[in-house]
Amino acid sequence: MKAYVLRRFGSPDQLVLTEVERPVPRDDEVLIRVRATSVQPYDWHFMRGEPYLARVMGGGVGLLRPSIAVLGADVAGEVEAAGKDVTLFRPGDEVYAMSLRGGFGEYVCLRQDEVAPKPRGLSFEQAAAVPMAANTALIALRDEGRVQPGQKVLVNGASGGVGTFAVQLARSMGAHVTGVCGGRNADLVRSLGADDVVDHTKEDFAASGRCFDLLIDVAGGRRLSDCRRVLTRKGTYVLVGGPAGRWVQPAGHMFAALASASFVPQRIVRADVVRCGSNRANLLTLTGLIEQGEVTPVIDRTFPFGEIPAAVRYQEEGHSPGKVVVTGSR
Template structure:
């Protein structure tokens, strides 16, 4: 099969289209023909091997060479074959999954427990925009933020992949939502449900005078004291991301916030989708919300499979509203 293989850390030019052996599913796995995938910061952090701190952390990107040769954390496609212990799927089923690797190839093997039926009202391209970003937003709001109907929620970084899902999920849970984004994306964020918009190019949310029950911080880059200033005394601050850096960031931003948690009245948590053990259950929850019309994926651009390096380079610029999607090669 064809796959983009990462043989050394570096720029998107290190993603080389190669002929590799097609994987064979184990007893508890399904072989999925990839119809679409998406690009996100998770992919280019592994591609660049940054921050350097991640190279020595457990489960990190790899010390001297990439630990994951075929990136692509999101998969939407069709079941091609199944292992002997698989009972939920059969060849031809349309599925989607957060695989953490393999989406930049024509086929990928996934554990049955990771896979969910594709929402019936989405195309493969739309479905590929969902798994990691929407799962992260769901964990941030429901699990770590413990959002309740009637609460006031602030989403900092509301126009990106995670942010657009966070806005919609907060509304689906009955919250009053304020989205922080640039002015050029204000109409988009309002169209997906935000009740109020703060244009960060004109206004500082930390000095707005408002108080929120939950701050979901996707963009990062602000001091914890600034973020706490806008929270109610018993509010919650959930860290999703932060400014990228070569050595420590965004890990340093996240760890600094978590280290202060025992000393402040607000609850401080991190939305860690990679270590979440309920991705299939979360995908089923998201499917219900998608098919019920409560959330939709926002897609900025779609690239063909042959232009995956260009798609990664575009997403790495950090200006895409919503998701960057790649259509499959077949």
């Protein structure tokens, strides 16, 4: 099979299309023919091996060489084969999953408890836009943010991959939603259900005088004091992203904020989708919301499989509204 293999840290040019052995499913695994994947910061952080701090952390990106050879955290496709202990799926089933690796190849093996049926009515490309971004937004709002109907929620970075899902999910949970984004994406964020939109190129949300019960900080980059200023005394600040950097950031931004949690009245927490143990259950929840029309993936651009390095380069620029998706090889 063909896959983009990463043998050394660096630019998207280090993703080399290579012929590799097709994986064989273990007893509890399914072999999935990848019909679509997506590109996100998770992928290019591993590609570049940045921040450098992550290379020496447990479970990090690898010290001298990448720990993941085939990137691609989102998968949508068809079950090609199933191990002898698999009971949830059979060949031909259309599925999607947050795999953390393998999406940049033609096939990937995953445990059946990591995989969910693809939502009815979604194309493979639409389904591939969902797993990591929507799962992150769900964890941030429901699990860490503990959002309640009627609460006021501020989503900083509302037009990106996670942000577009966060706006829709917060609205579906009965919250009053304010989205922060650039002016060119304001109409998009409103169309997703935001009650108010703050154009960060014209207005500083931290100086608006408004208070919120919950701040979902996808964009990062603002000081903790700025973020706390817009929260009620018992409000919650959920870290999702942070400023990019070669050495420490965004890890430094997150660690500093979390270290302050014991000294301030607001809750300060992090949405950690990578270490979440209920990704399949979350995907089933998201499937229900998608099929009910509550949530719709937003796709900015779609690239063919042969242009994965270009897709990564485009997403790394950080200006795409919604998700950047890659169709599978034909």
